[in-house]
Amino acid sequence: MRLWWVLVLVLSCGAETAVAEEPNQVDLDWLKTIAFAAHQTDYSGTFIYQYGSHIETSRITHISDRDGEHEKLESLDGPHREIIRNNDEVWCSLDGHKAVQLEKRHKDREFPALLPEQLTALNENYRIRTGPKARIAGFNAQTIIFQPKDNLRYTHKFWAHTDSGLLLKAAVLNERNQVVEQYAFTELTIGGDIKHDWTVPDKSLAVSLAQKLHLSPLPKAGEPVVDSGWQVDALPPGFQKIMEIRRPMRGKKAPVLHMVFSDGLAGISVFIEKLSDNPDVNPTLSSQGAIQVYSKVIDDDHLVTVVGEVPPRTVMQVADSVRYAGN
Numbered sequence: 601m602r603l604w605w606v607l608v609l610v611l612s613c614g615a616e617t618a619v620a621e622e623p624n625q626v627d628l629d630w631l632k633t634i635a636f637a638a639h640q641t642d643y644s645g646t647f648i649y650q651y652g653s654h655i656e657t658s659r660i661t662h663i664s665d666r667d668g669e670h671e672k673l674e675s676l677d678g679p680h681r682e683i684i685r686n687n688d689e690v691w692c693s694l695d696g697h698k699a700v701q702l703e704k705r706h707k708d709r710e711f712p713a714l715l716p717e718q719l720t721a722l723n724e725n726y727r728i729r730t731g732p733k734a735r736i737a738g739f740n741a742q743t744i745i746f747q748p749k750d751n752l753r754y755t756h757k758f759w760a761h762t763d764s765g766l767l768l769k770a771a772v773l774n775e776r777n778q779v780v781e782q783y784a785f786t787e788l789t790i791g792g793d794i795k796h797d798w799t800v801p802d803k804s805l806a807v808s809l810a811q812k813l814h815l816s817p818l819p820k821a822g823e824p825v826v827d828s829g830w831q832v833d834a835l836p837p838g839f840q841k842i843m844e845i846r847r848p849m850r851g852k853k854a855p856v857l858h859m860v861f862s863d864g865l866a867g868i869s870v871f872i873e874k875l876s877d878n879p880d881v882n883p884t885l886s887s888q889g890a891i892q893v894y895s896k897v898i899d900d901d902h903l904v905t906v907v908g909e910v911p912p913r914t915v916m917q918v919a920d921s922v923r924y925a926g927n
Contacts, residue, residue, distance in 0.1 A: 626728045626744055630765070631719050634744075634758070637765035638713035640664050644795075645737065645788030646676070647711070651781035651889030663796050670796065711783050712767035714758070714865075722864045725749055725838035726756075734759055736768040737785040746865060751775060752836035752914045753866050754890060764790055772890040774911065781889030828857055830872055834921030836914060838863040868908035868918060875901050885912055894919050 644661040657676040662669070668687040675681040684691045709716065722728060731743030741759040748755060755777070759769040769784035828844060839861040846855040857872040875881070881903060883896040894915040895905040904922045906915040 626730055628719060630742075630760075631715060631722075631728070631744075632717075633765035634760045634767060635713075635715040635717050635719065637761075638662075638767060639669060641764050641766050641790060642792075642794050643766060643788060643790045645785045647783060647785045649711075649781070649783050654889075661794065661796070663794065709867075711770060712785075714767060714770055716862075716864045719864070721838060721840075722746070725753070725836075725863050726865070731757070733762075737788045739763075739768060739788065739790070741768050750836065751911070752917070753863065753910050754780060756865055759784075761790065766790060772909070829924050829926050830857060830859070830922065831925045832859065832861070832870055832918060832922055834917050835861055835868070836863070836910070839868060866909040868906065868910060868915070870918065870922060871905040871907070872922065873903050873905075875903050885916065887912065896920075898922060899924065 642663050644659075646657065646659050649656045649658070655677075659674045659676055660671065662671045664670075669685070670687075671683075671685040673683040673685075679695050681695075682693050716722075726746040726748055729745050729747065731745050734741045734743055736759050740762045742762050744758045744760060746756040746758075755773040757771045757773065758767055760767055768788070769782070771782035772780045774780050828846075840863075841859060841861050843858070843860040845858055847858050849856050852873060853876065854874060859870040859872075861868045861870070875897065881895070881897045883894070885892065885894045887893070890909045891907065892910060892912050892915045893905065893907050894912070895903060896919050898904050902924075904919050906919040906922075908915045908918070
């Protein structure tokens with residue numbers, strides 16, 4: 601579900617021990633501060649994203665001014681990759697090649713902007729508590745724990761800067777309290793004189809991704825596909841549909857139906873495509889950190905793939921409940 605420019609935005613640097621004492625209820629205003637801090641704070645730093653033995657290191661610079669949000673993300677491992685964002689315009693270059701403009705129709709939750717701006721629904725699905733104070737990348741931080749009320753989603757732990765509210769670290773834990781993936785700043789500057797001598801690439805040199813791949817424009821955010829006929833009957837409580845579109849995908853002859861659901865913290869995507877020549881496809885389950893991917897054939901002629909930031913049982917439950925109900 602997460603492409604590279606999403607993966608490198610979720611970071612972490614080492615598991616923390618479980619909280620021993622009973623935490624306190626979190627004030628909603630404090631959560632709002634954390635949710636908006638990533639958008640309204642000037643910061644620059646290095647962070648890592650880790651799952652298992654895999655580690656990626658990146659550098660991010662973020663500035664908020666009267667023209668909106670500006671952000672640059674650079675990979676520090678492997679081939680040089682750079683992403684520059686000016687509000688909803690996103691540009692990507694790889695190994696110094698010509699910049700490519702990417703589609704960005706709606707706001708993605710990316711580290712350190714992992715909390716949604718609408719927070720009230722989280723209380724319905726998670727017990728939200730504070731944990732012990734900590735020190736992350738040289739800054740004092742408050743631990744916040746999102747404990748799910750069922751076994752269909754993961755526990756999330758956040759460490760937020762006690763002064764600005766900026767998220768400094770995040771971890772996803774399974775039902776055995778083991779870290780599935782984690783993300784954290786290792787070096788960080790908040791405020792002050794942050795260099796911003798980087799700009800959006802020259803648009804005269806940039807190539808639109810849609811134009812390059814001969815793709816049709818994606819619908820605007822909030823434009824659902826009307827009466828697609830497909831239903832998902834066994835979503836975990838609290839998951840709401842936030843998008844449903846038919847979108848072209850590389851390597852696919854026909855557009856793929858894409859439905860996105862979220863409970864505010866975790867996301868689930870359901871992809872449905874027509875099978876050509878009715879190939880023999882066996883159900884498959886794979887994972888990358890907190891992301892689970894499960895595919896299966898339904899009705900003998902459609903392939904359903906569910907991708908979610910949820911435990912394996914959840915993506916399997918969702919896929920098993922997909923059905924065509926007609927228009």
